[in-house]
Amino acid sequence: MKLSEKQLNDYHRDGFLVLQDLFAAGEVAVMLQEMERIIQEDCPRRILEKSGAVRSFFAPEAGSGIYARVIRDERVLLPAIQLLNNNVYVHQSKLNTKHAMVGDWWAWHQDFTFWHNDDGMPRPDVLTAMIYLNDTNEFNGPMLIIPGSHRDGIASTGDTDEKEDDANGWFNAYQNSATYMSALTADLKYTLEKDNIKRWAGRKGIVSAKAPAGSVLFFHGNVFHASSNNLSPWDRHAFLITYNSIENQLTDISNPRPEFIASRNYTPLLKNIQL
Amino acid sequence: MKLSEKQLNDYHRDGFLVLQDLFAAGEVAVMLQEMERIIQEDCPRRILEKSGAVRSFFAPEAGSGIYARVIRDERVLLPAIQLLNNNVYVHQSKLNTKHAMVGDWWAWHQDFTFWHNDDGMPRPDVLTAMIYLNDTNEFNGPMLIIPGSHRDGIASTGDTDEKEDDANGWFNAYQNSATYMSALTADLKYTLEKDNIKRWAGRKGIVSAKAPAGSVLFFHGNVFHASSNNLSPWDRHAFLITYNSIENQLTDISNPRPEFIASRNYTPLLKNIQL
Numbered sequence: 046m047k048l049s050e051k052q053l054n055d056y057h058r059d060g061f062l063v064l065q066d067l068f069a070a071g072e073v074a075v076m077l078q079e080m081e082r083i084i085q086e087d088c089p090r091r092i093l094e095k096s097g098a099v100r101s102f103f104a105p106e107a108g109s110g111i112y113a114r115v116i117r118d119e120r121v122l123l124p125a126i127q128l129l130n131n132n133v134y135v136h137q138s139k140l141n142t143k144h145a146m147v148g149d150w151w152a153w154h155q156d157f158t159f160w161h162n163d164d165g166m167p168r169p170d171v172l173t174a175m176i177y178l179n180d181t182n183e184f185n186g187p188m189l190i191i192p193g194s195h196r197d198g199i200a201s202t203g204d205t206d207e208k209e210d211d212a213n214g215w216f217n218a219y220q221n222s223a224t225y226m227s228a229l230t231a232d233l234k235y236t237l238e239k240d241n242i243k244r245w246a247g248r249k250g251i252v253s254a255k256a257p258a259g260s261v262l263f264f265h266g267n268v269f270h271a272s273s274n275n276l277s278p279w280d281r282h283a284f285l286i287t288y289n290s291i292e293n294q295l296t297d298i299s300n301p302r303p304e305f306i307a308s309r310n311y312t313p314l315l316k317n318i319q320l
Numbered sequence: 321m322k323l324s325e326k327q328l329n330d331y332h333r334d335g336f337l338v339l340q341d342l343f344a345a346g347e348v349a350v351m352l353q354e355m356e357r358i359i360q361e362d363c364p365r366r367i368l369e370k371s372g373a374v375r376s377f378f379a380p381e382a383g384s385g386i387y388a389r390v391i392r393d394e395r396v397l398l399p400a401i402q403l404l405n406n407n408v409y410v411h412q413s414k415l416n417t418k419h420a421m422v423g424d425w426w427a428w429h430q431d432f433t434f435w436h437n438d439d440g441m442p443r444p445d446v447l448t449a450m451i452y453l454n455d456t457n458e459f460n461g462p463m464l465i466i467p468g469s470h471r472d473g474i475a476s477t478g479d480t481d482e483k484e485d486d487a488n489g490w491f492n493a494y495q496n497s498a499t500y501m502s503a504l505t506a507d508l509k510y511t512l513e514k515d516n517i518k519r520w521a522g523r524k525g526i527v528s529a530k531a532p533a534g535s536v537l538f539f540h541g542n543v544f545h546a547s548s549n550n551l552s553p554w555d556r557h558a559f560l561i562t563y564n565s566i567e568n569q570l571t572d573i574s575n576p577r578p579e580f581i582a583s584r585n586y587t588p589l590l591k592n593i594q595l
Binding site: 184239243251279 | 420421425427428458459461464514517518521522526528546547548549551552553554
């Protein structure tokens with residue numbers, strides 16, 4: 046699994062790259078089955094939507110040999126290393142479930158804003174590999190991306206004064222931001238401003254990352270993205286692995302988020318790497 | 321403006337028909353400008369979303385010569401008469417505004433269920449002409465339709481026991497159903513069941529009614545439809561006119577909804593009609 050020069054150029058120009066059908070149908074079926082088991086567990090790593098449906102489950106590999114293997118699978122790991130041009134570790138991983146007819150939306154944001162501000166990550170030398178566990182089409186809430194938007198650094202976000210952590214600390218704030226983001230874009234802690242989205246979308250358009258189950262979307266930590274709710278009768282589940290360059294380790298910050306959201310285990314995933 | 325045999329057949333087979341570019345850009349601009357004026361008025365005909373954005377404004381023609389003319393414009397009126405095979409009156413009209421980045425979604429439903437149950441409309445000899453005031457694309461919450469779903473009559477809806485009108489009467493119930501439908505599909509009074517949508521979408525697929533501003537979507541009172549929230553930086557506003565056959569007048573019911581939601585003025589819109 047080695048990306049071509051064109052694929053590398055596409056990624057660096059657009060901020061994302063879709064590799065179709067990296068995982069076979071049987072592998073996807075196993076991941077889906079394991080997902081159904083994992084998300085039953087009522088624990089802090091599980092985030093619910095207002096409807097009560099599961100929205101996210103962080104670090105599923107902690108209790109799953111299957112997902113632990115997927116994280117190290119060379120079909121996702123080697124492209125990540127090639128795109129970041131360095132060995133990597135996992136900063137964050139999660140199952141994002143978007144259930145048929147109830148799955149909720151995600152407002153426009155950049156991931157790195159959260160990792161930089163809340164986790165102390167120095168540079169955007171980071172990407173996420175999103176493994177599609179279902180066919181993703183126009184109707185079940187595909188990820189929307191503005192191509193090229195990763196090249197401008199961290200964009201300004203709305204006034205977040207009212208959304209700062211309260212006396213209950215990070216966890217409440219995190220739960221609020223993750224759970225109650227339905228109709229009010231302001232509920233996500235760092236969202237992108239409308240004028241900014243309008244300017245970028247006017248210049249570059251919006252791309253909908255549709256692809257069959259088993260495909261993988263690699264996207265840059267700074268690329269603008271969002272996704273609609275799922276009105277269709279078709280689930281749209283995915284497993285997201287955020288690979289960070291081993292030279293981009295987190296700095297010390299006060300009030301860090303927990304390990305299952307922002308890992309400080311910097312052990313490189315690949316041994317004897319030759320770049 | 322006379323529909324072809326093929327257009328009539330398409331409508332009766334699919335339950336909808338899109339006529340592109342019926343209104344010129346200049347006409348659309350006038351309607352949009354008039355809309356901006358109308359929706360400023362704080363009154364019971366205006367329905368807000370949770371975000372505070374305007375969601376709907378009923379019977380805009382009551383205070384607007386422009387919209388009064390649009391309702392009688394032969395480009396929409398004559399196709400409606402031809403599709404219903406009878407002279408018509410207006411049962412309901414409204415501006416549905418879906419503002420960029422805040423416009424909220426509509427759960428799967430059939431319109432006729434509301435008109436039959438709550439307004440006493442006998443038969444589904446009724447359709448809506450939806451005039452697009454903006455270009456409507458994949459990203460700004462186009463109407464989603466299941467082709468052919470109008471041919472099965474009124475489908476069963478979820479248990480509505482908990483959603484029945486309370487002591488405050490129809491208006492509160494209506495406000496609740498219209499305003500608070502964001503993340504919980506149950507908030508719309510009569511929504512279609514997931515299994516039903518899944519069965520129909522599996523057989524017929526889902527169609528997204530994308531078209532340029534000035535186009536008109538005609539859709540049957542019984543066709544299954546829904547639409548996503550608007551994550552894009554592009555507004556998706558529309559003017560919807562529900563034409564009902566003059567032989568399908570409302571029956572007497574207790575606790576009727578007000579005139580601006582369910583008109584009992586049955587004056588035929590076209591004089592000297594020859595079908």
